[in-house]
Amino acid sequence: MSENGNRKTLAIEASGLAKSFGETRAVDGVDLAVRTGTVYGVLGPNGAGKTTTIRMLSTLLLPDAGSARVLGYDVEREPDEVRGVVSLTGQLASVDEDLTGRENLILLGRLYGLKRDRAKARAAELLEAFGLADAAGRLVKTYSGGMRRRLDISASLVITPQVLFLDEPTTGLDPRSRNQVWDIIRTLVDGGTTILLCTQYLEEADQLADGIAVIDHGRVIAEGTPGQLKASVGSGALHVRLLDPDDRPRAEAVLQRNLDSVHREHDPAALSASCSDAERGAEAVAALSAEGIGIADFSLGQPSLDEVFLALTGRPPDEAEGEGQTDTDDRQEAA
Amino acid sequence: MNPDGIGTTTTTGAPPAAGSKLEAEAIRKALSATERPPRASAASAALSFGWRGMLKVKHVPEQLLDVTITPVMFVLLFTYLFGGAIAGSTGEYRDYIMPGVLVIAVLFTTVYSGIAINTDLTKGVIDRFRTLPIWSPSPLVGSLLGDCVRYLVAATVIVVLGLILGFRPDAGLPGILAAVAVVILFSFGLSWVFTTMGLVMRSPNAVMNAGFMTIFPLTFLSNVYVDPDTLPAGLEAFVNANPISHLVSASRGLMEGNVESENLIVALGTAALFTAIFAPLTNRLYRRS
Ligand SMILES: Nc1ncnc2c1ncn2[C@@H]1O[C@H](COP(=O)(O)OP(=O)(O)O)[C@@H](O)[C@H]1O
Ligand SMILES: [Mg+2]
Numbered sequence: 001m002s003e004n005g006n007r008k009t010l011a012i013e014a015s016g017l018a019k020s021f022g023e024t025r026a027v028d029g030v031d032l033a034v035r036t037g038t039v040y041g042v043l044g045p046n047g048a049g050k051t052t053t054i055r056m057l058s059t060l061l062l063p064d065a066g067s068a069r070v071l072g073y074d075v076e077r078e079p080d081e082v083r084g085v086v087s088l089t090g091q092l093a094s095v096d097e098d099l100t101g102r103e104n105l106i107l108l109g110r111l112y113g114l115k116r117d118r119a120k121a122r123a124a125e126l127l128e129a130f131g132l133a134d135a136a137g138r139l140v141k142t143y144s145g146g147m148r149r150r151l152d153i154s155a156s157l158v159i160t161p162q163v164l165f166l167d168e169p170t171t172g173l174d175p176r177s178r179n180q181v182w183d184i185i186r187t188l189v190d191g192g193t194t195i196l197l198c199t200q201y202l203e204e205a206d207q208l209a210d211g212i213a214v215i216d217h218g219r220v221i222a223e224g225t226p227g228q229l230k231a232s233v234g235s236g237a238l239h240v241r242l243l244d245p246d247d248r249p250r251a252e253a254v255l256q257r258n259l260d261s262v263h264r265e266h267d268p269a270a271l272s273a274s275c276s277d278a279e280r281g282a283e284a285v286a287a288l289s290a291e292g293i294g295i296a297d298f299s300l301g302q303p304s305l306d307e308v309f310l311a312l313t314g315r316p317p318d319e320a321e322g323e324g325q326t327d328t329d330d331r332q333e334a335a
Numbered sequence: 336m337n338p339d340g341i342g343t344t345t346t347t348g349a350p351p352a353a354g355s356k357l358e359a360e361a362i363r364k365a366l367s368a369t370e371r372p373p374r375a376s377a378a379s380a381a382l383s384f385g386w387r388g389m390l391k392v393k394h395v396p397e398q399l400l401d402v403t404i405t406p407v408m409f410v411l412l413f414t415y416l417f418g419g420a421i422a423g424s425t426g427e428y429r430d431y432i433m434p435g436v437l438v439i440a441v442l443f444t445t446v447y448s449g450i451a452i453n454t455d456l457t458k459g460v461i462d463r464f465r466t467l468p469i470w471s472p473s474p475l476v477g478s479l480l481g482d483c484v485r486y487l488v489a490a491t492v493i494v495v496l497g498l499i500l501g502f503r504p505d506a507g508l509p510g511i512l513a514a515v516a517v518v519i520l521f522s523f524g525l526s527w528v529f530t531t532m533g534l535v536m537r538s539p540n541a542v543m544n545a546g547f548m549t550i551f552p553l554t555f556l557s558n559v560y561v562d563p564d565t566l567p568a569g570l571e572a573f574v575n576a577n578p579i580s581h582l583v584s585a586s587r588g589l590m591e592g593n594v595e596s597e598n599l600i601v602a603l604g605t606a607a608l609f610t611a612i613f614a615p616l617t618n619r620l621y622r623r624s
Contacts, residue, residue, distance in 0.1 A: 058466050083468040084374075092459025098391050110383040111467050113375040129361035139394060155463065159371050187359045191366045 011036040011163050011194035012057060016066030018218075019052050026052040028218035029066065034211070036071075039185065039195045041209030041226075043202060049218040050198035051091055054165050057196065058088045070163055087156035091167040091198075093148050094155070097141040101132050101151050104140065108158045126154040130184075146177025153184055164188065167198045182207060206230075214312060221312050230276070236301050238275040238284060243294030245269040251293050258284035275300065377470035384477020388451075389484060401447070402489045406440030410496055413560065421561065426501065433497045433504075434586035435559030438518055438579065440489045442554060445522045446546035448482045449529030452621075453542045456534065465622070472618045479526055486522050490515045506592035514589040517602060521582050524606030527613035534620040558583050578605040 012034035019027045027049040034040040042050050055061040057068055059079040067074065073081040088094060095104045102123050109119030127136045130150045135143060140151060149169060156164055166185070170178040185208055189195060199205055205212045206226040214222040214229065222229060230236070238259065242251055245268040252271060255262045258280065259273040275281045281300045288295060375383070392399060410429075413436070418428035452475070455461050464474050494511055504510055529546050536542045556570070557579040563571045574580055581601035588594025 055462075058462075060462055060465055080468060083466055084371075086466060088463060088466045090459040090462045092462070094459040094463040096387070096460045097458065098394060099387065100394075103387075103390055107383055107387055108463075108467075110386075111375055111380055111464075111469055113372040113379075115372075118372075125365050129365040157366060160366050183359055184362060187362045188366065191363060193366075 009036050012070055012196060014068035017056055017063050017068055018065040019056060019061060019063055025218050030220055032213060034194060034196060036194050037192055038210040039189050039197055039208050041205030041212040042198045042215060043205045043212050044215040045200060048215045051167055054167050054198055058086055058165050059083055085162045086165060087161035088165045089152045089156045089169060093152055095140055095152050100137050100139055101127060102136040104155060105158060108155055112159045122158060130154045146173055149173060149181055161193060163194045165196050170204060236275055237272050238281045238300050239272045240298040241296040242269045243296050247293045251288055254287050254291055255284055258287055374468055377473060380469040380473035381477040381480060384474050385480040388478050388481020399488055402444050402485055403492045405443060406436060406489060406493050407496055409436050429500055429502055433502045434514060434590050435583045437490060437493045438583050438586055439554045439559055440493050441486045441518050441522050442550055444485055444489050445526040446529050446550060448479060448526040449533030449542045449546055450539045451478060452530050452533035453536060453539045471622060475530060475617055475621060479523060482526060483519055483523060486519045504590035506590055510590045510592055514586040517585055521602055521606045524609035527609055527617055530617045531613045534617060553579055
C-alpha cells in the first residue's frame with residue numbers, strides 16, 4: 001500500500017481511543033486501522049471492551065481520550081456524517097421486539113428518507129432475501145434467535161452502509177444459524193462493505209476476518225492476520241486419546257520425538273502436544289500406530305481463544321470476569 | 336485446557352447448502368438495489384416515530400385499558416358514590432367533576448410516556464435509532480406525538496361517558512373540544528417531565544411508582560374534587576397555586592363558556608415552561624445514556 005493511498009484506503013482509523021466508567025477503564029488506548037472492503041475482527045473475552053469500542057466508533061459514546069475516523073469523518077466532530085455511512089447491529093437485539101419484522105424494516109426505510117412505497121418494497125425485498133418472508137407479519141418477540149439476528153442484520157442494510165459494525169453477531173446461535181450469519185457476512189464483504197466484527201470466538205474471526213486485533217482489559221494485546229496470530233501463539237494442538245492408559249508413557253516418548261511441549265491431560269488416557277502443522281501432526285499419529293499403540297481418537301485443532309489468551313497473557317481469559325457476570329445476572333433477577 | 340473449545344481442522348468451512356447459496360444470491364441482489372435517498376426531514380422522522388407508537392397500540396390494544404378504565408371508574412365512583420354526600424345531588428356533582436376528571440384521566444396517561452422511554456432504553460433498538468442520520472430528538476418528539484393520540488383516546492372516553500350520563504355543559508361541543516385541546520397541550524408539556532424521569536430512573540417500575548407518586552397527590556390537592564373554599568387555609572393556598580387547579584378551572588371555564596384568561600395563561604404557561612426546561616434536558620440525557 002503506497003503511503004499517500006493509505007489514508008483513502010482506511011475505512012476506520014482509531015488512535016489512543018479510551019473510555020472509563022468510574023474506576024473501570026473499559027477501553028484503554030486502542031489503535032485500529034481497518035482497510036476499506038475488509039472484515040476486521042476484534043477478538044476478546046467478555047468485558048474486554050469490544051462493545052465500548054464499537055459504541056465510540058458508531059457515535060453512541062464520546063471517547064474520553066484519543067480520536068477515531070470513519071471514512072475520514074471524525075466521530076466526535078462529525079457524528080452526523082459518520083451516521084450517514086455506518087450501520088450498527090448491536091449486541092442486544094437492535095430491532096423493536098414489539099413490532100413485526102416488516103414494520104421494523106419499513107420504519108427504518110422511512111427514517112432513512114425512503115418514500116412510503118419504496119420503504120415497503122425495500123422491506124419486502126430484504127425479508128425475502130433473508131428468508132423471513134413467512135414471518136414478516138409476526139411480532140419480532142416471537143422470532144427464534146437466528147431469525148432475530150437475520151432481521152437485525154437486514155435492518156442494517158435497508159440502505160447499504162459503507163461500514164457495518166457487528167457486535168457478537170453469532171453469540172448464542174445454533175450452528176446452522178451461525179453458518180447463515182457467516183454466509184451473509186461473506187456476501188456483504190463481496191459487495192464492498194467494510195465490516196468491524198466483534199467476537200469472542202477465534203474460529204469466527206479466523207473464518208471471516210482479514211485482520212484481527214485481540215483485546216483484553218481495553219488494550220490491544222496482539223494484532224495481525226489470523227495466520228500470523230495463530231503462528232505467534234504457537235498455533236494448534238494435537239490431542240490424542242489412547243485405547244489403553246498404560247500405553248501413555250510410551251506414547252509420550254513417541255510424541256516427544258515428533259512434537260514440542262507434550263503434556264499429559266487430566267484424562268489418564270489422553271495426551272496433547274503443540275502442533276502448528278497438520279502434516280507433522282499426521283506423522284506423529286502414524287508414528288504412534290507404527291509402535292503398536294492403539295488410538296481411540298485424535299484431533300488436530302486450532303488454538304481456542306482460551307489458548308490464544310493463555311499464550312498472550314499467561315492466564316486464561318478472565319475467570320473473575322465470568323463470575324462477576326453471574327453475580328450481575330443474579331442481582332438483576334433479584335431486583 | 337479445554338478440548339471442547341478446539342475446532343478440529345476437519346469440521347471448519349462446511350460447504351454451504353444449496354438453500355443458502357440461493358439466499359446469498361438474493362442478498363447480493365438486495366444489496367445492490369439501494370441508493371441512499373436524501374435524508375428524512377425532521378418532521379417526517381418524528382412522524383415515523385409517532386407511527387411506531389401507534390403500531391404498538393395496534394398490536395397490544397389492551398394497553399389502552401389503563402387509559403380508559405381508570406377514568407371511567409373515577410366518573411362512576413365520584414358521581415354516584417360521593418356525589419350525593421359532597422354536593423347534595425349526583426347530577427350537580429357530575430357537572431362539577433366532569434371537567435376535572437377529564438384533566439386527571441389525561442394527566443395520568445402522561446406517566447406512561449416516561450415508562451415507555453425507560454422500556455426503550457433497556458432495549459438495543461435505541462442504539463440503532465441513535466446511529467441513524469436523523470434529527471436527533473425525533474424519537475422523543477415522535478413518541479410524544481404518538482402519546483398525544485392516547486391522550487385523545489382517554490379524553491374521548493371521558494367526554495362520551497359524560498354525555499351518556501347527561502353532562503350538558505353550557506358551551507356545548509365547541510367548549511368541550513376547546514377544553515380537550517388545552518388539556519392535551521398541558522399533558523404534552525407535562526410528559527417531558529416524565530420522559531426526564533424515564534431517562535434517569537433504573538426500571539420502568541421505578542418510573543411508574545415515582546410518576547404516580549407525583550401525579551396522585553398533585554391531582555388530589557387540586558380543585559378537581561372539591562371547592563378549595565371548603566379547605567383549611569394552608570391547604571387552600573397550596574391548591575390555588577397548583578397549576579393543575581388552573582388547568583381544571585380553565586377546562587371548566589371553557590366548557591361552561593366563562594373561562595378566565597388567567598387560568599388559561601397559567602395552564603398553558605406551565606406547559607410551555609415544562610417543555611422549555613424538560614425537553615432539552617430529556618434530549619441531553621437521551622443522547623448521553
Ligand atoms: N455503561 C457502563 N457503565 C459501567 N461500566 C461499563 C459500562 N459499559 C461497559 N462497562 C464495563 O466496561 C468493561 C468493558 O465492557 P464492554 O465494552 O461491554 O466489553 P465487551 O463488549 O468486550 O464484553 C466491562 O468491565 C464492563 O463492565
Ligand atoms: Mg460486548
